[in-house]
Amino acid sequence: MAYKTIIAVLDSPKTALQVTRFASALARQYDAHVIGLHAERLATVPIVAPMEIPDPVSVQALQDMAREETKETEAAFRSHAQSEGISHEWRSFVTGAGFNSQAIIDSARSVDLVIAVQTNPDDRSEHRADLETFLFESGRPVIMIPYVQKEPQPIKRVLIAWNGSREAARATFDALPLLKSADQVEIFSVDPVDMGSQSAELAGAEIAATLARHGVKATLATDITNGVPASSVIENRLSDSSIDLLVMGAYSHSRLWELLFGGVTRAVMESMTAPTLLSR
Incomplete structure (x- = not known):
């Protein structure tokens, strides 16, 4: 692809x-x-x-x-x-x-x-x-x-904001060509929960295994909000890891523009520090 x-x-x-x-x-x-x-x-x-x-x-x-x-x-x-x-x-x-x-x-x-x-x-x-x-x-x-980024930069480090949703899954596979050419890919989960198929500590392990079959070696990371907005946790991770591309699902709760970007998506979009691939 x-x-x-x-x-x-x-x-x-x-x-x-x-x-x-x-x-x-x-x-x-x-x-x-x-x-x-x-x-x-x-x-x-x-x-x-x-x-x-x-x-x-x-x-x-x-x-x-x-x-x-x-x-x-x-x-x-x-x-x-x-x-x-x-x-x-x-x-x-x-x-x-x-x-x-x-x-x-x-x-x-x-x-x-x-x-x-x-x-x-x-x-x-x-x-x-x-x-x-x-x-x-x-x-x-x-x-x-980002409107402040005037020149393109090589996409070598990619962060996937993973929550197991349909939108996150679609964004991950839509980004596959970029993931395959990247040097580092991290699957990052915020406030993961225990599920029947995997524990919170292993959030993203299944999608990581699928990506590995495509030749993408991805690492797993998790963090908790502790009262901080999830968008801020993601933004801090982007900055700390010098990420070149964020991959995340986008949400649409209303046809009105003011409500197009729900929750985390809207907050990240308003203060984005790296190019962001979104799918919904």
């Missing part, structure tokens, strides 16, 4: 090169094809009070601005992809639904991997909210890049 088709989600000129660099690095590693995906949202119609008449001049100005951003984003993507000599294509959609357009979601569902950048805490726009929703509606594994 390898990643052969990768979507780079290019939502703005500010992050286009950052995401393209990361996607290009994986494309070279797996001889993959990269699709630069952009959504140009139709301008919201401004209303002129008191007659509530749409202002065509303002509408055109907003649309011209969006079109210029699309051109800048495409130029950044194509220039870098061509300089790296990777197989690539550009897809841009003009839609009132933004990244929630069905055509965009359909494009994502036909690839191996989606790559996007973490939301900047200073940018909680409706556009970004659409992007977050799209990532989890795509049904594909998503690698989120």
Whole structure:
């Protein structure tokens, strides 16, 4: 198994090169094809009070601005992809639904991997909210890049946040190509409990045995929260072990963006320190 088709989600000129660099690095590693995906949202119609008449001049100005951003984003993507000599294509959609357009979601569902950048805490726009929703509606594994990480780094040390859930299992197997090429893989369980098949001390042993048959040598580690949020325990482990990639299941409890990231997932996503592969 390898990643052969990768979507780079290019939502703005500010992050286009950052995401393209990361996607290009994986494309070279797996001889993959990269699709630069952009959504140009139709301008919201401004209303002129008191007659509530749409202002065509303002509408055109907003649309011209969006079109210029699309051109800048495409130029950044194509220039870098061509300089790296990777197989690539550009897809841009003009839609009132933004990244929630069905055509965009359909494009994502036909690839191996989606790559996007973490939301900047200073940018909680409706556009970004659409992007977050799209990532989890795509049904594909998503690698989120910390917005502060401008250059890709080799993925040599991987941490799997393991709790035995369906989402964690899917994320682990979605990450298999990266696990097989890593130097170190750790299966990390927070507050594990005794189960009929294994004790808390051996949490993750069964998935480790399965990974070993794929040639992945994984170690086991556990920790307890002692009143500290589980997300903080995971973040401390990432920092202490100099982790290059976190693998974890993602949870969705509501269609509203504010509730998309439930519990640990949401907390990790808001303060992520390493690229994170999520599946649900």
